[in-house]
Amino acid sequence: MTMRTADAVLAVAFLLTAAVTRLPLRRCALTALAASCAGMTLVPSLWPAAGHRHPAAEAVAAAAGAAAVALALLLITDAVLLMRSQGLAAPQAATFAAGVLLAVAVGAISLDGRRTHRPPAPAWLLLALLTVYVTAFFVCFLCSTALRGRQRLRGRADSIIVLGAGLEDGKITPLLAHRLDRAVALHRTLVAAGADPVFIVSGGQGADEEESEAEAMARHAVARGVPAERVHRENHSHNTDQNLTYSAVLLKLVGRTDRRVVVVSSDFHVMRVALIMDRLGLRGTVVGSRTKLPYWLTAALREFVAIVSYDRTATLGLTALLVLPATALALPWS
Known part of the structure; x- marks a missing residue:
């Protein structure tokens, strides 16, 4: 089995598992694992033995890099806007730091990835794998939070x-x-x-x-x-x-x-509320109230950290599965 085949099989397995998982945070982690494995399937096309990169693989890699840079700039811009209106505080500083770290990681990957005469260093591949995973995890969390925050009350509540x-x-x-x-x-x-x-x-x-x-x-x-x-x-x-x-x-x-209970909180907060409700056995729905976009992104990042910490055993266990695509690097590339 080649590295490309192994990563493709892993990507499909993680994606199918994510589709049947009931808990949103674990679905996000599994989706991020699938994205990471899918990304690793591009490696043989970006550094082929003949030395000519596949155009489609280059286009996908460039699009992923551009999306990560856009997210980094969005985080930095959001933090700066909040600092100007509310002053320096821990949430804004954390958002700014997250944006800078993501930008630095993408920059480092891009600089090392320009080398076409030989395969990338293992450290480069591991950094790329981790960056894709964390970014995909966070983006999936943002999408899930946005959708869950717009959920309306269905049926009755007492x-x-x-x-x-x-x-x-x-x-x-x-x-x-x-x-x-x-x-x-x-x-x-x-x-x-x-x-x-x-x-x-x-x-x-x-x-x-x-x-x-x-x-x-x-x-x-x-x-x-x-x-x-x-x-x-x-x-x-x-x-x-x-x-x-x-x-x-x-x-x-x-x-x-x-x-049945309906719990009302802010839209960025609904994922954690639903997780705690499930633990307490509270039957019902979480409904979110709208939050202004600049504050929403910083608050969502804070919630991401909080909910990962809250469910850290499962999250760390799923994150440890990154060892599978990392191990697949030892297999033949093509």
Whole structure:
């Protein structure tokens, strides 16, 4: 078996596995593995024994490189725009660093890849393999997040949970207001359809805050038409995991444990929320509120890191499968 054949078989196997996998993050990792193996099948055509590269292989490699550069520039531009409007903070710095690292990796691969008189160095091939994998993984995650963030409520729900996003000087931030307004609109829709959903607002009190986030959220929802007696406050949580864990406890207290739930958060946040809901056994749907594009990309990158860390055992296990296309490099190229 040649390297090209082995990588082609691996690419098909990973792609078929991704098609039947239920969990979105693992589907993204498997798709990235398939893309990495497919990319490695181009290597014999880019460095053939005769010394003449195949035009189609060159075109595919050039297109992949251009797409990676475009993503790097988008990350850098997004970080700079946020720094100008909001100042320097960890999320913006991380986005800028990610864009620079991707640009440097693509540049290094391109410079070394220009050599046509001899096969590329193993370090070059491994860097290319890792770069394709991480980039494809992140792009697949972005696409999945964008699609999942636009998902609408299907069917009925008996409970609405709105996740907090922090207060600013004791006031509801625009990001949190979007979540609440989306939840209020869902409440109206459900009531119009004959349901009587409970409305749970989830967010604790910070050390420098005079009241809990849930209290401010409840006031916002009631002012927009949600009946005060249907609003329940979960005011002890300080992160997403606690938001959902404590809200699940509150659902038991109000007798809604066996009903369908709709959880409302920001569109960039839906993948992690769905993962935690699955772990807690909460049946229902995640609905995202719209976020402005510049903030969305940086927030999505932060979510990518968070969700990979959250599901790190499975993600690291799948990433370790890169050893298969790396090992295939030892096989004959053609």
